[in-house]
Amino acid sequence: MEDAKMPKMMLAGFGGIPYEEPFITAAENKKNTQTVIKDWMLGQEEPSNEPTANKTYWVKLAGAMQVDEKEARRRRCSNCEYYNNTPMMQAKMERIPRNEWDEDAGFRGYCTKFDFVCHDLRSCQAWEKAPFYGD
Ligand code: SF4
Numbered sequence: 001m002e003d004a005k006m007p008k009m010m011l012a013g014f015g016g017i018p019y020e021e022p023f024i025t026a027a028e029n030k031k032n033t034q035t036v037i038k039d040w041m042l043g044q045e046e047p048s049n050e051p052t053a054n055k056t057y058w059v060k061l062a063g064a065m066q067v068d069e070k071e072a073r074r075r076r077c078s079n080c081e082y083y084n085n086t087p088m089m090q091a092k093m094e095r096i097p098r099n100e101w102d103e104d105a106g107f108r109g110y111c112t113k114f115d116f117v118c119h120d121l122r123s124c125q126a127w128e129k130a131p132f133y134g135d
Helices: 026-040 055-065 069-074 087-093
Strands: 108-111 116-119
Touching: 026 116, 055 069, 087 108
Parallel strands: none
Antiparallel strands: 108 116
C-alpha cells in the first residue's frame, strides 16, 4: 500500500517514470484523435511516404496551409513543433493500447497541442515548424 507521506519521486518505476504521473486514457486518446480528424484535418487516413499517394488529402491540406502540395507533403507530425517522441514519452504512450490509427503510420509521437498519440507519417492543419533545425 502507498505511504501517503512518501514523496511521489520515491515511486519512480522502470526507466525512472513515476507510476503516479498522470497521462491520458485510451478513451481520451480516441476522443482527441477524432476531434483532430474532424476539426484539424488529421490525416492521411491510409499513411504513405510515396510522393504521389493520397493526392486528394494533400491537396486539401495544402490549401488549408496556404502552401503548395509539395510543401504540404514535407510537413509531417514528425517535424512539427508539437511532436514529442522522446523515450520517456514512448514509455508513457505504451499505456495506450495500439489501435487502427497505429497501423502503417510510422513511429508514435505525442501531440502536445491536442493531447493524443500521433504518428510520423501524418499531419494536420495546426502543423508548426519545429524550432530545432532552422528553415
Ligand atoms: S499539431 Fe503537429 S503533432 Fe499535432 S497532429 Fe498536428 S501536425 Fe501532428
